Amino acid sequence: MAVKTRPAVPVVKGTASADEIAAALKVAGGVIIRNAVSQEALDQIELDIRPGLENDTAWNGSFFPAQTRRTTAALQKSPTYAREICMHPLFQGVSSRFLTEKQWYWSGTEKQWTVSRPQLSNTIVFSIGPGAAAQPLHRDDSIHQRVTKFAEVYPSGREGTRRDSSIGFFVAGKKATKANGATRFIPGSHLWDHNNPPNEDLCEYAEMERGDAFMMLASCFHGGSANTTADEERLIFSTFMTKGYLRQEENMYLSVDLDVMRKYPVDIQKVAGYSLSEPFLGWVDSTDPRKLLDPNIPDNTDMWTGVEEPADDWA
Ligand SMILES: O=C(O)CCC(=O)C(=O)O
Numbered sequence: 360m361a362v363k364t365r366p367a368v369p370v371v372k373g374t375a376s377a378d379e380i381a382a383a384l385k386v387a388g389g390v391i392i393r394n395a396v397s398q399e400a401l402d403q404i405e406l407d408i409r410p411g412l413e414n415d416t417a418w419n420g421s422f423f424p425a426q427t428r429r430t431t432a433a434l435q436k437s438p439t440y441a442r443e444i445c446m447h448p449l450f451q452g453v454s455s456r457f458l459t460e461k462q463w464y465w466s467g468t469e470k471q472w473t474v475s476r477p478q479l480s481n482t483i484v485f486s487i488g489p490g491a492a493a494q495p496l497h498r499d500d501s502i503h504q505r506v507t508k509f510a511e512v513y514p515s516g517r518e519g520t521r522r523d524s525s526i527g528f529f530v531a532g533k534k535a536t537k538a539n540g541a542t543r544f545i546p547g548s549h550l551w552d553h554n555n556p557p558n559e560d561l562c563e564y565a566e567m568e569r570g571d572a573f574m575m576l577a578s579c580f581h582g583g584s585a586n587t588t589a590d591e592e593r594l595i596f597s598t599f600m601t602k603g604y605l606r607q608e609e610n611m612y613l614s615v616d617l618d619v620m621r622k623y624p625v626d627i628q629k630v631a632g633y634s635l636s637e638p639f640l641g642w643v644d645s646t647d648p649r650k651l652l653d654p655n656i657p658d659n660t661d662m663w664t665g666v667e668e669p670a671d672d673w674a
């Protein structure tokens with residue numbers, strides 16, 4: 360099985376562009392972003408989600424260590440999480456570049472172009488306590504039944520938008536070190552063939568200060584590591600975006616009350632899943648599901664965008 364030398368771990372500043380981060384992800388599969396989220400936002404998010412962590416009990420299974428506490432449905436619990444993490448411009452910008460898909464189909468003898476934009480897949484807060492064992496190395500794209508073929512380099516253009524099902528954004532709510540269990544990952548493993556098993560010896564650790572973030576393609580091998588400290592909590596805000604036509608990992612429609620969703624601005628509602636994936640996927644009552652949140656918006660019953668290929672419209 361072809362395994363190339365490992366690329367270095369890319370580390371960029373929070374002022375980097377989405378294009379720079381996308382380019383680095385294509386090479387390494389994961390990127391560390393310094394100072395991605397402000398300390399004030401993290402203070403508020405922690406206040407919002409701490410009760411949920413305190414109410415959680417040990418996972419009944421082996422994937423999460425007994426010392427891990429989780430809380431989900433961040434949109435229900437923390438508008439600051441929604442705005443500052445889910446809608447982070449770099450997370451949204453990079454997700455648009457990898458996960459937006461354009462395709463044409465025949466309508467009679469006319470080609471009709473459609474665009475499917477990415478949506479939120481999950482929002483999970485992890486608190487991983489002292490003594491927690493390491494997670495096995497895994498790829499998060501298994502939830503979407505993905506089978507990755509070996510590639511020398513990440514494909515460009517439309518083929519590139521078909522490779523990954525999801526992108527993760529792990530924001531450090533507290534310092535993450537090798538000792539307290541920082542996420543480890545295998546740089547370059549997003550290009551590996553499905554049959555190529557992970558290898559612990561090839562791992563690097565995403566060590567972060569509070570407010571740094573680790574962005575990762577879902578095809579990259581990774582896992583939470585052992586927390587070998589006596590008294591340090593590792594606090595991670597973990598958010599994924601996925602394709603507009605795949606099932607969300609966390610069912611946002613059942614996890615977030617409609618009354619809570621109604622209070623959010625339109626951009627958050629759309630990213631949460633209240634929009635159509637063209638040509639006509641995800642409707643309610645044969646129209647845009649966002650009508651459930653705002654009955655005054657116009658009906659959307661167009662099943663295509665047009666005969667011209669739409670331009671890439673991200674900033
Ligand atoms: O704990 C971490 O850093 C990563 C968690 C993870 O990869 C998972 O739960 O799928």
Ligand SMILES: [Fe+2]
Pocket residue numbers: 497498499581582
């Ligand atoms: Fe994972």
